[in-house]
Amino acid sequence: MHVVYPAVVSALLFSIGVYGVLARRNTILVLMSVELMLNAVNLNLVTFDMWLRDRLHSGQVLTLFVIVIAAAEVGLGLAIILALYRNRQTVDLDRLRALAEPAAPADTGGQSGATGVTGETAPRPITNDGDLPQGRTSQASRTSQASLISRPSAGSADVVTGPVRPGIVTGPANRTVDTS
Amino acid sequence: MTEAPSYLSPTGQEIVFLLLGAVAVGSALLVVTTRQLVHAALWLVVCFGALAGGYLVLTAEFVAWVQVLIYVGAIVVLLLFGIMLTRAPIGRAADLDSRNRPAAAVVATATAVVLVTVVIDGFRTAYIPLEPGGGSAKELGSSVFRNWVLPFEALSVLLLAALIGAIVLSRTDIRGR
Numbered sequence: 299m300h301v302v303y304p305a306v307v308s309a310l311l312f313s314i315g316v317y318g319v320l321a322r323r324n325t326i327l328v329l330m331s332v333e334l335m336l337n338a339v340n341l342n343l344v345t346f347d348m349w350l351r352d353r354l355h356s357g358q359v360l361t362l363f364v365i366v367i368a369a370a371e372v373g374l375g376l377a378i379i380l381a382l383y384r385n386r387q388t389v390d391l392d393r394l395r396a397l398a399e400p401a402a403p404a405d406t407g408g409q410s411g412a413t414g415v416t417g418e419t420a421p422r423p424i425t426n427d428g429d430l431p432q433g434r435t436s437q438a439s440r441t442s443q444a445s446l447i448s449r450p451s452a453g454s455a456d457v458v459t460g461p462v463r464p465g466i467v468t469g470p471a472n473r474t475v476d477t478s
Numbered sequence: 479m480t481e482a483p484s485y486l487s488p489t490g491q492e493i494v495f496l497l498l499g500a501v502a503v504g505s506a507l508l509v510v511t512t513r514q515l516v517h518a519a520l521w522l523v524v525c526f527g528a529l530a531g532g533y534l535v536l537t538a539e540f541v542a543w544v545q546v547l548i549y550v551g552a553i554v555v556l557l558l559f560g561i562m563l564t565r566a567p568i569g570r571a572a573d574l575d576s577r578n579r580p581a582a583a584v585v586a587t588a589t590a591v592v593l594v595t596v597v598i599d600g601f602r603t604a605y606i607p608l609e610p611g612g613g614s615a616k617e618l619g620s621s622v623f624r625n626w627v628l629p630f631e632a633l634s635v636l637l638l639a640a641l642i643g644a645i646v647l648s649r650t651d652i653r654g655r
Contacts, residue, residue, distance in 0.1 A: 303495055304495065306598065310594070318509065326515070329557065348608070354621055377648045380648050
């Protein structure tokens, strides 16, 4: 058999896997595409093992090792995906933007909260406090800060009405969701 | 190794391998383009089965059976469990593709073109005279337990660690700090 045939099949499988990793939104579909890429590598390993007539059978043994590592990878990946689904109620890669920069520096609070925690209502932006009197705003902010510091695990979205940054609050609120 | 026969007179093995390769590539394309999540997992079964047939043609029998057992038997079932546990939509879902799909198609096509041209240019004259026995369980087992014992044992420990990690990650009653 010509070496070109399995090598071309494996190159095509690898590019299909690249397309799937880049184009899919569902995390499980991305895992499937990663499996396609690993299989392309396996086909190459077996082919070149047969071509070179390796006495140690390195290609085939490495193929077995890659299969085992792929099994471990899928197990861990699915556990991570399930933990993600438990916390965020989505496995959509386009909506998991907690590590991204905020969109624009003008709308700091509401935008980062809305993109960081999907599935929750966006916290109230800071500009809503402009129509309150000045003294009352500072007092409300002080009480809400105090309650937030004293009981950090009970922080929910309605505790914070003052000009506390919503990015601070979404951390404990989110942690309360995932341990329940 | 030996002088390569012409491409215009393919042997029976090459014809079988090309058919299996076409099935594998076609089902892989369906995996990454189908609109139904469960169908993607089932097309993945077809792709892995065709690849196992390709290993058989390449006389790597043991790898073929391990492929069927682990990939088709374990990994696809695990992926189906993941699909069910994340309450994915059964049936057609419109939003399985991301917005950067044209860019992904461009990148994948470029990858395919570069890889295929390099591979064809590099291995045009290479030829494998296939003969049975090179990938049997006996050969491979003696190779694993003579020359590859240490990586094999390290890999078993890695698999154990990964499974314990998966258990810890998926349990909800283990609290973090």
